[in-house]
Amino acid sequence: MKHMLLILLENEPGSLSRVVGLFSQRGYNIESITVSPTEDITISSVTIQTNGDTKTIEQIEKQLHKLINVLKVTQINQNHYIEREIALIKIQNSGYALEQSKIIIDTFNGKIIDIIPNIYTIELTGSSKKINIFLNIIKKISTIIEISRSGIIGIVRESAIF
DSSP states (O other): OEEEEEEEEEOSTTHHHHHHHHHHHHTOOEEEEEEEEOSSTTEEEEEEEEEOOHHHHHHHHHHHHHSTTEEEEEEGGGSOEEEEEEEEEEEEOOTHHHHHHHHHHHHTTOEEEEEETTEEEEEEEEOHHHHHHHHHHHTTTSEEEEEEEOOOEEEESSTTOO
């Protein structure tokens, strides 16, 4: 089962490597990771998506709390949250399939950000589920040349959590 952890840590050299090192040393896989400073430049926000059962995730949380520079760890998929991911997708097709692709891109609120003959580069923002559904549909009528995904970012809806 996928889990998302939102970690607040001091924005100092080595802080992120300690977090990643913990996952590596314990044999936990990081499916995606995004990092950015918060409104307070001395604190960074890290969103990690990982897999594991409830017991494994609890163990990861406990280990993260022990790390120097880690201020707070929250498993955000246990709360009401909003997640987003950006995907850049390059597809190739022609003729009727090209027109069908435009309809699908519009339906998913995607943007065509670059066009060269018979090749579109699409920007799609939304939940991972939305992006996966889009990819499953578009690959039935187009050839997917390349995909670049940002990884998930998330935020808890209640303001009192963080």
